[in-house]
Amino acid sequence: MAAPAPVIRSKPLIVRHLPYFVAAAILVALAAGMQFDGYVLNILMQATTFSIAVFGLSVVLGLCGQINLAQAAFFGFGAYAVGLGTADLHMSYWLCLLAGCLAALVAGAFLGMSTLRLGGHYLAMVTISFQQIVTLVMINAIWLTHGPDGVSNIGRPALFSTSQGYLAFCVAVLAIVGYIVWHLPDTKLGRAMRAVRDNELAAGVNGIDVFRTKIYAFGICAVLGGLAGGLFAGGFAYISPDQFSFADSIVFLTMSLLGGVASPIGSAIGTGLLILIPEWLRFLKSVPGLYLAIYGLFVILIIRFMPDGIWGFVANIFERWRAKTQAPAAVKPLLLKPAMVGGDIVLEVRGLSKHFGGLKAVDGVDIAVRRGGVHALIGPNGSGKTTTLNVLSGLYKATSGSIMLDGTDITNMPPHQRTAAGLGRTFQNIRLFRSMTALENVEIGAERRGNTMVGQGGDAALTERAMEALTFVGLGHRANELITSFSYGHQRLIEIARALAGNPTLLLLDEPAAGLNSTEKLELHELLKRIAAQGLTILIIDHDMTLVSEAAQHITVLNFGRRIADGESMAVLRHPDVVSAYLGSE
Amino acid sequence: MDLVLQLLFTGIGIGAVYALVALGFVLIFRATNVVNFAQGEFSMVAAYLMVVFAVDLGWPYWLSFLIALGGMALLGVIFNLGVYYPLRHRSFLPVIIATIGASILLANSVLAIYGPQPQVLQGWFETPGIQLGPVYLDSQYLLIIAVTIALVIFNYWFFEHTLLGKKLQATSQDKEMASLLGISVSTMIMITFIYSAVLGGLAGILVAPVLFVSIQMGSTIALKAFAATIIGGFGDVAGAIIGGLALGVIETFGAAYISVPYKDGFAFLVLIAFLVFRPQGIFGERVAEKA
Numbered sequence: 117m118a119a120p121a122p123v124i125r126s127k128p129l130i131v132r133h134l135p136y137f138v139a140a141a142i143l144v145a146l147a148a149g150m151q152f153d154g155y156v157l158n159i160l161m162q163a164t165t166f167s168i169a170v171f172g173l174s175v176v177l178g179l180c181g182q183i184n185l186a187q188a189a190f191f192g193f194g195a196y197a198v199g200l201g202t203a204d205l206h207m208s209y210w211l212c213l214l215a216g217c218l219a220a221l222v223a224g225a226f227l228g229m230s231t232l233r234l235g236g237h238y239l240a241m242v243t244i245s246f247q248q249i250v251t252l253v254m255i256n257a258i259w260l261t262h263g264p265d266g267v268s269n270i271g272r273p274a275l276f277s278t279s280q281g282y283l284a285f286c287v288a289v290l291a292i293v294g295y296i297v298w299h300l301p302d303t304k305l306g307r308a309m310r311a312v313r314d315n316e317l318a319a320g321v322n323g324i325d326v327f328r329t330k331i332y333a334f335g336i337c338a339v340l341g342g343l344a345g346g347l348f349a350g351g352f353a354y355i356s357p358d359q360f361s362f363a364d365s366i367v368f369l370t371m372s373l374l375g376g377v378a379s380p381i382g383s384a385i386g387t388g389l390l391i392l393i394p395e396w397l398r399f400l401k402s403v404p405g406l407y408l409a410i411y412g413l414f415v416i417l418i419i420r421f422m423p424d425g426i427w428g429f430v431a432n433i434f435e436r437w438r439a440k441t442q443a444p445a446a447v448k449p450l451l452l453k454p455a456m457v458g459g460d461i462v463l464e465v466r467g468l469s470k471h472f473g474g475l476k477a478v479d480g481v482d483i484a485v486r487r488g489g490v491h492a493l494i495g496p497n498g499s500g501k502t503t504t505l506n507v508l509s510g511l512y513k514a515t516s517g518s519i520m521l522d523g524t525d526i527t528n529m530p531p532h533q534r535t536a537a538g539l540g541r542t543f544q545n546i547r548l549f550r551s552m553t554a555l556e557n558v559e560i561g562a563e564r565r566g567n568t569m570v571g572q573g574g575d576a577a578l579t580e581r582a583m584e585a586l587t588f589v590g591l592g593h594r595a596n597e598l599i600t601s602f603s604y605g606h607q608r609l610i611e612i613a614r615a616l617a618g619n620p621t622l623l624l625l626d627e628p629a630a631g632l633n634s635t636e637k638l639e640l641h642e643l644l645k646r647i648a649a650q651g652l653t654i655l656i657i658d659h660d661m662t663l664v665s666e667a668a669q670h671i672t673v674l675n676f677g678r679r680i681a682d683g684e685s686m687a688v689l690r691h692p693d694v695v696s697a698y699l700g701s702e
Numbered sequence: 703m704d705l706v707l708q709l710l711f712t713g714i715g716i717g718a719v720y721a722l723v724a725l726g727f728v729l730i731f732r733a734t735n736v737v738n739f740a741q742g743e744f745s746m747v748a749a750y751l752m753v754v755f756a757v758d759l760g761w762p763y764w765l766s767f768l769i770a771l772g773g774m775a776l777l778g779v780i781f782n783l784g785v786y787y788p789l790r791h792r793s794f795l796p797v798i799i800a801t802i803g804a805s806i807l808l809a810n811s812v813l814a815i816y817g818p819q820p821q822v823l824q825g826w827f828e829t830p831g832i833q834l835g836p837v838y839l840d841s842q843y844l845l846i847i848a849v850t851i852a853l854v855i856f857n858y859w860f861f862e863h864t865l866l867g868k869k870l871q872a873t874s875q876d877k878e879m880a881s882l883l884g885i886s887v888s889t890m891i892m893i894t895f896i897y898s899a900v901l902g903g904l905a906g907i908l909v910a911p912v913l914f915v916s917i918q919m920g921s922t923i924a925l926k927a928f929a930a931t932i933i934g935g936f937g938d939v940a941g942a943i944i945g946g947l948a949l950g951v952i953e954t955f956g957a958a959y960i961s962v963p964y965k966d967g968f969a970f971l972v973l974i975a976f977l978v979f980r981p982q983g984i985f986g987e988r989v990a991e992k993a
Contacts (some may be wrong), residue, residue: 248967
């Protein structure tokens with residue numbers, strides 16, 4: 117296999133990231149070696165530990181688009197684990213820290229599993245409720261938590277028993293966590309999180325397990341909260357319930373938003389500012405509520421005027437000023453090698469029905485799509501075409517009937533598993549991941565589980581495959597541009613490339629010609645021919661009769677949710693029932 | 703048995719308050735697809751307005767009441783213009799965060815002005831209540847229940863039998879189509895915010911004599927009301943009311959028979975149970991957003 121075309125990765129990872137580690141080492145050395153007075157030390161300790169908790173928010177909120185209003189509660193889990201463990205039970209600090217992270221993880225995973233299937237406002241409310249419960253327990257379960265008195269005499273590891281030594285340790289943890297969070301967006305999991313944030317439906321049909329991705333994000337956030345809390349407890353040796361209240365969750369949220377929710381650098385900036393500013397404006401704290409009121413106002417203003425935060429604002433300017441990354445070099449032509457497990461029929465739909473209450477949108481439909489052909493599903497508006505497609509790709513659950521894809525029964529699978537089984541699809545109303553480049557979009561398609569064309573699925577192979585797919589649809593030279601800079605017709609092509617990159621067994625195209633002008637339609641027709649020439653089976657829905665009659669060998673016609681005709685193209689289009697369905701009967 | 707009846711009465715009374723706030727949630731959600739996390743603060747602010755006028759200034763109760771509701775209408779306008787309207791074309795996450803910010807701002811501004819000490823507001827009636835057989839009917843609870851019933855009827859009449867109500871419904875179902883039919887969508891959304899702020903305020907004023915007037919009352923009520931909407935079925939008016947009443951009863955019994963300090967936790971447990979086992983709620987509203 118030839119070496120993949122380099123995109124941005126020119127030097128080995130270690131060399132490129134060396135400056136980061138050198139800077140981190142210097143910071144750790146400074147933290148250990150400089151003489152701080154107690155006040156400065158406290159502020160640094162707070163900033164360091166809070167930053168780690170805010171990193172968690174940058175993962176869950178910035179990367180995955182899910183909200184968490186209980187970060188202070190997770191922070192409290194870690195703090196109380198270390199506090200109670202070392203002070204009351206005299207256990208090893210390390211064990212307690214680990215226990216705190218685990219407790220936060222378990223709580224976070226449980227909350228996530230109960231809520232993340234639902235819309236975002238559920239998550240917001242449930243995390244607020246959870247936060248309130250945790251506070252209630254901290255205050256009232258005196259036998260366990262010492263209640264409002266809090267826990268004192270919290271221990272530290274022997275290795276870092278001095279305040280400065282402990283601070284250096286915390287800074288080192290911060291550097292490591294920061295590194296991981298910084299590079300998370302470029303990993304497979306990170307891309308999945310961004311895809312979920314940008315468009316959940318499209319993420320699902322591109323093979324991403326949306327629910328699991330959200331739980332990972334939420335779990336990571338909770339663990340970082342727990343870790344930060346554990347470090348915090350060791351640093352200050354005393355904790356009490358009022359440090360882990362809802363107000364503190366809001367402080368974490370504000371820090372994250374102010375700095376820029378999408379990046380750990382932003383998190384650190386936001387945290388630093390919001391720890392320092394109240395110190396400078398101490399008089400604000402003399403009136404209870406005033407500084408939190410100002411935080412609330414800040415939240416509204418940031419969301420309104422600076423949605424990307426301080427760092428996002430700076431990074432945007434930097435991005436504009438920096439030259440555009442040029443597109444990667446030429447690549448090999450795209451190869452489509454659809455899997456061939458089953459027999460002559462790739463997709464066999466039997467007695468498929470989808471009822472919405474009393475409405476029978478799809479009612480007992482049979483479709484058999486032959487391998488290697490272009491099969492069209494047509495019908496007047498409201499005939500149930502798109503509903504059929506949504507049932508096929510798993511966005512709707514079938515009321516009855518069965519769907520076999522290349523010998524596998526996919527009737528009851530969620531969308532991402534159908535994709536793994538070999539289904540690729542595009543949407544009538546384009547669903548791309550809008551904050552990503554064309555290349556990143558197509559890479560997510562290439563990551564399809566079961567894609568045999570990317571070897572082990574390493575980054576280089578994925579990039580190469582994605583470039584091939586983009587070049588195939590004629591947009592390889594613009595690979596590194598953001599989706600928003602493409603025309604409607606080109607976005608359609610990128611969506612097709614995204615599906616092709618995954619090397620599907622069956623490609624579902626939902627009205628690909630809708631909204632295209634006549635030149636673009638001709639290009640689309642050519643593209644379909646080139647795809648079909650490689651033996652990939654296509655099931656297409658469209659209104660454009662010229663396209664359908666020229667491209668498809670086989671047509672199934674739906675009307676009022678029922679199949680009214682099925683067979684070879686020309687014969688079907690002349691069928692009297694079809695003519696009367698489209699033109700009305702006399 | 704007597705205790706059970708007594709608790710049932712109290713539970714329904716407190717549940718009626720949750721139902722009123724939940725109604726405000728649902729109305730805004732249906733009109734804007736946004737959950738307003740400051741809905742509970744509307745109740746809190748209205749209760750403090752009552753304290754200012756009826757207690758501190760000693761004005762007549764009815765006059766203070768009208769002024770407080772007027773203040774809430776104004777707050778609804780400001781809230782819409784300042785928080786929701788500038789973000790109306792953004793995705794739902796920024797809007798949610800902005801309403802949370804507004805909630806923090808409102809609660810802590812009141813804290814900064816009034817301090818943390820809870821305030822006392824007496825009830826509407828001089829008579830504390832009536833004894834009916836074994837059950838003592840507190841007059842404030844009776845008032846709460848009566849007002850809730852009246853408002854539910856009014857709400858039904860307003861949305862189903864007036865032109866304005868139909869326009870509001872049209873807006874909540876399809877904003878673009880509504881505007882093509884000549885309905886001013888921004889006016890309709892403004893009216894929704896005013897109406898739900900007044901509803902929330904009313905709930906706050908009614909419940910204030912039963913609880914204390916405190917900074918936390920807003921978030922506590924909002925949490926319960928939100929749980930009520932989920933229990934009833936999200937976005938469903940009848941569901942919100944049933945859910946609110948059910949939650950009030952569960953919580954009152956929980957506090958009496960299980961634990962008082964954890965009273966506020968029961969709503970959360972019921973909420974989690976519903977999310978796990980029946981996320982669509984009692985009335986089966988569809989919860990997932992689809993293609």
